[in-house]
Amino acid sequence: xxxxxxxxxxxxxxxxxxxxxVSTWVIMVIxxxxxxxxxxxxxxxxxxxxxxxxxxxxxxxxxxxxxxxxLSILGTLAMFLIIANIFSIIPFMVAPxxxxxxxxxxxxxxxxxxxxxxxxxxxxxxxxxSVASPIFILPLEIVSQLSRTLSLSIRLFxxxxxxxxxxxxxFSIIPFxxxxxxxxLSLLTGVLQAYIFTVLASVYIASAxxxxxxxxxxxxxxxxxxxxx
Amino acid sequence: xxxxxxxxxxxxxxxxxSTIGIVLGCIVPAIMEGIATKQALESMGRQPDAANDLxxxxxxxxxxxxxxxxxxxxxxxxxxxxxxLLDRFFI
Numbered sequence: 001x002x003x004x005x006x007x008x009x010x011x012x013x014x015x016x017x018x019x020x021x022v023s024t025w026v027i028m029v030i031x032x033x034x035x036x037x038x039x040x041x042x043x044x045x046x047x048x049x050x051x052x053x054x055x056x057x058x059x060x061x062x063x064x065x066x067x068x069x070x071l072s073i074l075g076t077l078a079m080f081l082i083i084a085n086i087f088s089i090i091p092f093m094v095a096p097x098x099x100x101x102x103x104x105x106x107x108x109x110x111x112x113x114x115x116x117x118x119x120x121x122x123x124x125x126x127x128x129x130s131v132a133s134p135i136f137i138l139p140l141e142i143v144s145q146l147s148r149t150l151s152l153s154i155r156l157f158x159x160x161x162x163x164x165x166x167x168x169x170x171f172s173i174i175p176f177x178x179x180x181x182x183x184x185l186s187l188l189t190g191v192l193q194a195y196i197f198t199v200l201a202s203v204y205i206a207s208a209x210x211x212x213x214x215x216x217x218x219x220x221x222x223x224x225x226x227x228x229x
Numbered sequence: 230x231x232x233x234x235x236x237x238x239x240x241x242x243x244x245x246x247s248t249i250g251i252v253l254g255c256i257v258p259a260i261m262e263g264i265a266t267k268q269a270l271e272s273m274g275r276q277p278d279a280a281n282d283l284x285x286x287x288x289x290x291x292x293x294x295x296x297x298x299x300x301x302x303x304x305x306x307x308x309x310x311x312x313x314l315l316d317r318f319f320i
Contacts, residue, residue, distance in 0.1 A: 059281065060285060155292065155295075158299035158303050161303075161306075162299065162302055165306075199285070199288070199289055200292070
């Protein structure tokens with residue numbers, strides 16, 4: 001268990017700095033250097049990355065949504081999580097998302113982003129009206145918002161921690177060829193969980209910003225009826 | 230009968246019931262994921278045009294189903310490695 005729980009590396013004024021925080025700093029440096037590099041030398045790579053991420057986001061948003069408004073936060077989440085989830089394959093490094101504080105921080109960011117985009121899109125009064133249109137929906141809505149934040153953080157933390165733990169346990173028993181498939185499984189799980197976190201965040205943002213009144217509903221039905229599939 | 234002191238008894242009971250718990254907590258999400266995958270594959274075979282939408286929805290719902298097994302795993306990891314009863318009463 002000591003190999004996967006966060007260890008104190010050093011202290012600043014009595015404040016302990018865990019190794020997951022150091023990994024987060026390393027990932028920040030890597031991402032900033034990568035962004036600077038492709039801005040300076042290879043602008044085509046940035047276009048490929050932006051196109052792929054916005055394509056992923058656009059599959060779960062409604063059709064006429066402008067994805068570019070949400071691309072800054074969701075694309076940053078996707079790139080950070082893809083690197084952070086597979087970061088434990090580098091020797092002497094741990095994945096930052098194997099610490100529950102990191103994932104809770106990311107889920108709280110998503111929580112505030114959902115309500116911020118909802119208020120920006122509909123205005124404060126319109127957003128409150130859309131959340132609590134019959135007033136007895138409001139407690140259910142509050143509970144569902146809190147539980148989805150909790151489950152978003154615990155899902156990411158549990159997946160990354162469990163795969164790291166399985167690799168550590170098998171490595172302590174047989175430290176030869178046998179851990180390799182499990183390392184491959186942990187890579188797959190990390191990339192898949194980054195995808196799922198991003199897609200779920202965009203689903204939540206889409207559910208907050210979508211305006212489903214009768215006029216757009218009627219227009220959409222008419223549009224679908226006019227197109228034979 | 231054997232003479233067990235209280236921390237040993239608590240540890241043994243915790244490990245035994247954790248094993249039962251993780252078996253039950255892995256069986257149910259596995260069966261449900263199998264059902265979801267089966268239905269999604271049948272739908273993909275019936276309508277290959279909608280395969281991309283189905284794949285996205287399948288991945289999201291598989292993540293939501295998988296998270297219940299992860300909750301069980303987390304509770305059991307807490308019970309085994311940082312047992313609150315042992316910490317509070319005996320150490």
